[in-house]
Amino acid sequence: MSAKRTPWWQPALALALGTVAGAVVAELGERFNLTLIGAPWFVAALLIAIGIIVLILALNVHKYATTDPRKRPSTFINPRLAFDTLVLSKALALAGAMLAGWYGGQIIPTIGHIEADFYSQAVIECAVTAVVCLIDMIIGLVGEWLCQLPPTEGPENPKMKRAERERGVAPAAAKTAR
Template sequence: MKARRTPWWYYLLALLLGLAAGAGIAKYGERMDLSLIGAPWFVAVLLAMLGVAVMILAWQVHKYATTDPAKRSSVFDPMKAVYTLVLAKALGLAGAALAGWYGGQILASLPHAQASFFSEAILECAVTGAVSLADMVVGIIGEHLCQLPPSEGPEHPKLTGAGRRRGFAQPTANRSVEQ
């Protein structure tokens, strides 16, 4: 299976969509006299714990993937590595969307910041938005940590000329001249 890195513009798009949705829901709640802004404090705590868990899992995958096969002391489930990669990708995109969501709520609530309800909601959204932004960064780093090192096949740069002469691979520059 070949997994591709998540393009940078996916994160930007998720952030912008979250920003528009957060600002829209805050304005809608203001017009309809509903309390739709803010975030309970436990949301920020849960998001932080999720980011820590993904970073620990990604570090384990990276540590196993970069250890010399002869020195590995345990068996590692490849599905755990795949699940960690998917979790890191999802955390990065969800973190971007949630950072935009809470940022949009902050922007829509700033004109009313002098009211105690809105000032409390702005503080809640700022903390949760910062944790969401950190989760996006953790997702990007976790995705990078789950990347496998290049295999040491015939095209690997560490393969010496002697290995190439034994038939593992021929340099492409000499093939056309000798044939």
């Protein structure tokens, strides 16, 4: 199974879409006298916890994947867990970008009313949660990088092909074609 890295433009697009959506919702809440802005503090705490868990999982996968197979401890990492960690990292990167835009976008229309207690509290909540979401986005991108497998030492590895050429040995594909 082969997974591709998340392109740079996907988190950027998610951040932009989240910013527009957050600003629109905050503006609609202001027009219709609804309290749609802000974020409870437990949301920021929960997002920090999710980011830490994903980072720990990704570090464990990276440690296992980069350790010499002869020196690996007897503990075995389930391939399903490694794949799920990769998927979690990708999801955290995109969700973190979208939510950072969402909470950052809510600040834009409300910054003009920051002198009011409600708006000042909402801006602080949104700013803190947006920073936490940006950290989660970075953790997701780093976690995705940590889940990469090093190239195998099989016949397709460039080092092995170069060594075969230096020794004058025909590649494995040419041997089987005869």
